[in-house]
Amino acid sequence: MIGFVSGSSLEMAADRPAAFRKGLSESSFVDGQNLTIEYHWLGGRYDQLPSLMADLVRRRADLIATPGGEDASLAAKSATATIPIVFGVAQDPVKLGLVASLARPGGNATGVNFFFSELTAKRLGLLHELVPKAARIAVLVNPADPQTAETTVRDISEAAPALGMQVRVLKASTVREIEAAFATLAREPGQGRLGQGVPRAPA
Secondary structure (H helix, E strand, O other), rough: EHHHHHHHHOOOOHHHHHHHHHHHOOOOEOOOOOOOOEEEEOOHHHHHHHHHHHHHHHOOOEEEOOOOHHHHHHHHHOOOOOOOOEEOOOOHHHHHOOOOOOOOOOEEEEEEEEEEHHHHHHHHHHHHHHHOOEEEEEEEEOOHHHHHHHHHHHHHHHOHHHHHEEEEEOOOOOOHHHHHHHHHHHOOOOOEEOOOOOOOOOO
């Protein structure tokens, strides 16, 4: 059994299951035939990670897949040192403590780094090109995903001064909070906007 764990919702990552199954099929693994995939969509409820990972370990999952999330990957790493973990993270997996090095990961975890930090600065540069007169930038982050939120705010804050921009951080974890954040921005014209990718969550 493979435990597929995502901090996002199925609606926000609808293409991932098909891509995951396609990759497995290329190695002759087919869901429902010679393996079972158990999907867990947290929808931003990161507090459920410890108990979920503990349950997967207790039931002796053959592999834990954590695409697109540092929190899920770190929770899996904390829960087991023996079950293989395949992660997809935006930050450096070495700095996160998931692997010993990129060349020789070691341990029970391996995966992909999306280089999110580099992309964050590029996104800000693109926004500056599109709206060159914008002196303030509003950044919407999800505090329920502290790893990504902290990195996003840090990277934006480091890149903004060179472009003559000031940063304002807004936080939202639910639909209601997202709507309130955009209502706040609507009352403050004249600033650009970047979003961390706040997952859909119950209001």
